[in-house]
Amino acid sequence: MTMTSTPACNSSNSNGSERRFCYHCRTHHHATEMRRIVSRNIVRWRCIASIKAARQDAAMREAFGQQTTAANRADSQRRMELINRSRYQREA
Numbered sequence: 616m617t618m619t620s621t622p623a624c625n626s627s628n629s630n631g632s633e634r635r636f637c638y639h640c641r642t643h644h645h646a647t648e649m650r651r652i653v654s655r656n657i658v659r660w661r662c663i664a665s666i667k668a669a670r671q672d673a674a675m676r677e678a679f680g681q682q683t684t685a686a687n688r689a690d691s692q693r694r695m696e697l698i699n700r701s702r703y704q705r706e707a
């Protein structure tokens with residue numbers, strides 16, 4: 616006769632299976648994937664994936680903005696040079 620003291624049916628009821636409502640996705644995620652956000656004394660939960668995505672999105676938008684402003688500056692400079700050159704050629 617063997618003594619099995621640990622009940623096997625209770626193993627699934629751990630913290631890992633806890634789910635929380637994500638205010639960003641408006642769905643439930645695992646608690647392990649969530650981060651607690653406190654704003655104006657209100658505690659809300661948001662998933663780490665959406666936080667990372669938003670941060671990446673902002674960084675990409677910033678990089679894209681810098682790229683476009685640099686491109687715009689180069690383009691306008693080129694256009695000004697062309698205008699100046701054509702004007703000089705016409706005058707000469």
Ligand SMILES: [Zn+2]
Pocket residue numbers: 637639640641642644661662665
């Ligand atoms: Zn989420």
